[in-house]
Amino acid sequence: MYINGIGIVFNRGRGVAVLRQALSEGWRPPEGGYPRVYRVSDEAIRDRSISKDLRRTDRFSRMAAAAAVDAAVDGGLSRGIQGSTGLIVATGFGPHATTFKFLDDMLAYRQSEVSPTTFSHSVHNAAASYISLVLQIHGPTLTLTRFNSAFYEALLTAQSWLAEKKVSYVLVGAVDECGPVFEHIAGRKLTMSGEGRIKPFAFSPSAEAVPGEGAVFFLLSAEQAAGYPGIADFSGNGMETSADSNVLAADGFIGDETAYKRFAAGPAMSFAALFGTMPGQLAFSLAAGAVIVKTRLVPHPDFTHGEYESGCRRSVDCIALGCRGDVRRIRISF
């Protein structure tokens, strides 16, 4: 299974070029006051080419659609093959900001005075519906929601669709929004970083978090194209890593990050400090890893650990740990 295209929306902006620049520039504190949050700007998700179709959407669906469209464009997904393209959206919390807005409206108004549009956007499949509308995708569509490893399972599903030749392409991605409810819960349940900096290489038993949001999508197929690496291997609870480097999705979400240390014996990277704390961190790690492998980019020292020397990285293991110590590993390589 190969990556044909990548689309990304995150706090620094939109697109692979912006991601490359951010990987080179290093860490920046999140903008705005307390609570510190890595937020996507409205400008990044304002898209005149698709705005007519997205007029009624919320930020969650806009972020997802922007990244998905960019991945399709980056991968050269042309008209006429949408019927053989599948779509899988992975999310930790879904459009929870809209869901809670709908619930607030139910309390504030009578049932007959609640917006049906708000309701329709509060369901988790809303983003997938908009993406399929904008890209005219007629293949199977799925939304996976889990606090942990939703993206990992989305990739497994994509792989099975391609192996079964159910579709020729799968557009698979992760999206999460940092709404007021997530911010509130993060403030109570996570150890928030006062300076707004995630420290993935501290391997702390009470790792600090900075909530983030964004969307990242990958156009996948069984054929190699566009010069991106392939997704060579998956491993649930697999402890073996033998890639040139590991990308750790250590973003403070699970709290105790001491178990990440065993994956940092060799050269290691982490981009959690770039993207912020969110359930889809593994997907963002994969995007960063794929760009580094493709372009041979040497990331800024803010994002590396140990004896990380410049040079060609032909394989990278992206690793995320779950709350119960479970390990999710995705290997990308040429």
Added chain:
Amino acid sequence: MPDTKEQELAQIREKLKGLLVSHLSLEGVDPKNIKDDEVLFGEGLGLDSLDAVEIVVLLQRNWGLEVRDMNQGKKIFYSVDTLARYIQENVKK
């Protein structure tokens, strides 16, 4: 309080235009640029059936008015002016 019925109508129109733009997420539309007699659906502002449902909600929330008869609704929802006149004539004071 407005001095005359015409002033009251103008205030309702102004409020309506703002609510239409914000409630219906009409990006790039300035409420001040919406004409009083501009057709809301199809031509003109280009609203559709989903917007009509949102306008029903908007009328209920802001003025406590219910529009149940869709034949009646077609006349009421024709323009900002027809909507404003319906509100002025039917809202309980």
